[in-house]
Amino acid sequence: MAEYAELNKVLDLDKLPDQMALLRWSKELPSASAQDPLGLNLRVSARLAAELLHCITSITPRARYYAFFPWAIEDYAKSEKGKMSDRGLITGVVVRERAMVLGAVLHHKGQACEGGALGGSNKASTIATALPKDDYDLEAWLHLDSPQGQLGAAYQASLVNLGLFETAKAEMNEEVDLETNMLGQNQAEVDLSRLSARGKKLAAAFRESIKNTDYLSNSWSSKSVVDREVLIEFGSKAGLCEINDPLASDRRILTEVFFSCDRENAESAHHTRRMSLLLVLECVRKCEELGVQFSQEVFSELIYLGEVSESGQDGEGFPVKLPEELVDISKRWRVFYFHSNLAMALQSILVSVVRVVRDHEGGIAKSHLLDQYDGKVISARLSDVLDRDFGDDFMAMTPAQTLKAAGWDMEEHPPIHPETIVGAVATGKLNEHQIAEVLLNKNEVNGMGGIGLSALLLFVAVLRYQGQMGSRYDNWYRNHVSDPTSDISLSGLCDWLDNFEGHWWEKSNREVLSSIVWKYIIIQHQRMSYDRGFGGSSALFHLDGTIIVGTGADYTDPRPENARLPSAVQILVDLGLLERDDEKQVAMTSVGLLWLNTQLKKGEGK
Known part of the structure; x- marks a missing residue:
């Protein structure tokens, strides 16, 4: 949005x-x-x-929606349900949402609430800056593509999982569809008509915040056509940024709910x-x-x-x-950022692979893929951008030699003795943030040294993870891997590296990268592409035996x-x-x- x-x-x-x-x-x-x-x-x-x-x-960045929707559901039940004018729960809630959105934008003289993310505010701004009307038909106005408004498009799963409904027994999937930027389809059916005690408390707090508005006190909420001045007054109390009003009763309750004070x-x-x-x-x-x-x-x-x-x-x-x-x-968040560095490293390698494959119209054999990289050029580029000596041929170097050039001495800190590198973040050691900075902000990810920098980022993350993450948080990380075949994790990659014949850090970068690229880039992307339907727009390349054939698609931003x-x-x-x-x-x-x-x-x- x-x-x-x-x-x-x-x-x-x-x-x-x-x-x-x-x-x-x-x-x-x-x-x-x-x-x-x-x-x-x-x-x-x-x-x-x-x-x-x-x-x-x-897609749920505004606190007030978490109180507004319980109120809208409760107000529908009290003032509309079962009556001749009953529009149904979803329509009733959506029309109340439209009143809040249009009212807030009219109140702000055509602008959205400060902080953004007021769903439908763009269309509301168009109305607000047009020739003024005496009233507006909110049931006929489509403020969002979603027929269920922001409730169905964004907030429903979060409200259910927060425990605002009586009948919801299972968690809903909160994840967002990347193509629509809305909640994924096929959500579990949940009865939204029965608020829990927590949901009723939020509804009551929001009602208190708007109690003196004409929209509430004179039953405008059950009407589809609402006067302009009524909307403006309602928006001045119900808008997202109006939660900062000292008289807004819902902010305190929302704070207690978000910080789980009632659990x-x-x-x-x-x-x-x-x-x-x-x-x-x-x-x-x-x-x-x-x-x-x-x-x-x-x-x-x-x-x-x-x-x-x-x-x-x-x-x-x-x-x-x-x-x-x-x-x-903080340690659990650190696990998250270890995974982010893994994503950054592997996706950066993918950027490089896609560039190589794209230049071979007939495809390129697995055995020849790494031949496309000039180790001498990579070493020269890394030495230049990192101001270190990365030798003469990056592909001939070992991970241990590569890490030593970055300040990490494998003889002092081998992964098989992780206790020796706990806290080993000393002067002279390149860290993951510095390497990522060069990859992204200096656009080296799309350059000749991209695969070398990506490999270095991966090696440093592996070394740090094995040395600084204890078993408790490693186990917590592993608990989030549902399918080891499809779910890539740094824990799994470390296990895989440890199963190399001999120490992986003593192999050549070419040998290690060849295995990583095949398993974690080529095969993994093939697997993910098949999951979505082979040949779809998501595939960057596909396999014909061991021949990698590009689709013409590009991939340039590996940012997690x-x-x-x-x-x-x-x-x-x-x-x-x-x-x-x-x-x-x-x-x-x-x-x-x-x-x-x-x-x-x-x-x-x-």
């Missing part, structure tokens, strides 16, 4: 305890597409993210979401103390490396120590996603715990600081 794209720009996206059961899905996660050609984002990564930020997805179970995904939100707040506080602007990139660096670099500066960053209460959740984090940040802004300055940078509010300190004092964030 255009509104959410703006949110991504603002957030600068370019730049279970072990015994916990996995979430129950109503259907399988979608197969890979051209946007996820190796299944690295929609499978294991999606499952990790779905637990870390349960009920907060890439006792500390071994649920809801508790994990609570701890993730507290972790984000703490990281914002740490950034402010260090004078660093918080961003998605900074969050990943802080969690993954335990340090924060000054904006635009190379070299060592400021070390960051998190409160003991947040260590466990953390699609839920921007939504979590926006929700914290909506709740008044964070705020944005005039330059749209995130900062802690006094309310947020008090909330964070209070929650951490409860022990384990509970």
Whole structure:
């Protein structure tokens, strides 16, 4: 949606305890597409993210919808259901949503609510800036392509999983269809007519926030044609950004629900979401103390490396120590970022492979694929862009030699003795963020050294993972692998490398890369393409025996996603715990600081 794209720009996206059961899905996660050609984002990564930020997805970034829809459902039941004018539950809810959307845009004189993601605001702006009308037929107006509005397009699964309905017994799949940017089809049928106690509490809080509006007090909510002035008044109280009004009763209740204050179970995904939100707040506080602007990139660096670099500066960053209460959740997020580095490395290798295959119209044999890379050129390029000596022929070097050139001495820190590299992030060692920076921001991923940088990124991530991730969090990671054949994970790749005949780091880069490219790039993409229907638009190449034949499609951006984090940040802004300055940078509010300190004092964030 255009509104959410703006949110991504603002957030600068370019730049279970072990015994916990996995979430129950109503259907399988979608197969890979051209946007996820190796299944690295929609499978294991999606499952990790779905637990870390349960009920907060890439398309549910506004807190107020979580109170608005329970109110709309309850108001329909009280004022419309069973009467002659009954429009049905879905139509009744959608018309109320349209009243909120159009009312908010009219109130803001043609603009969407601050923070964006007001579904249908573009069409509402067109109406608001046209010649004014006395009233509007909301049942006839189509504000979104989805006939169920934002409820069906985005929020239904999150509301169900948050426990706002009595009859929902199983988790719904929260994942987003990459092609439509809406919830996937074939969702499990859920009775939305019966709110739970939690849902009724949110509905009552929202009703209190709008109680003095003509729209509510004079039964306009049960009508399809609504006066313009009634809509404007309603939008001034019901809009997404109007949650910041001191008289808005729903913000406090929403805060308690998102932070799972009304639940006792500390071994649920809801508790994990609570701890993730507290972790984000703490990281914002740490950034402010260090004078660093918080961003998605900074969050990943802080969690993954335990340090924060000054904006635009190379070299060592400021070390960051998190409160003991947040260590466990930070380690789970670290697993997520290990997986992201795996995705970045393998997808970057894929970029290079697609470029090679594209230049061979008749296809290229498996045995000749690595012949297309000039090891001397790769070494020269890596030496130039990383200011290190990467020898004369990258393909003839071993991973151990490659890592040593990057500052990681395998003789001191061999993977078979991982305890020797715990905390081994010392001066002179290139880290994954630095390598990814060169790949992406200097566009080396599409250049001659791309496959070499990608391999180096992978080697460093493997070495760090084997040395710094204990069995508890490795097991948690493995629990999110449903199908070892299709679900790629860093744990699985480490197991596979350990099964090499002899030590993998003593083989040539050519031998190791040849095996990685075949198993994790060629075969994996073939498998993902078949999952979607062979020959579809998602396939970048296909196999004819051991001949790799390109389809003419291109793939140039290997960037992995953390699609839920921007939504979590926006929700914290909506709740008044964070705020944005005039330059749209995130900062802690006094309310947020008090909330964070209070929650951490409860022990384990509970």
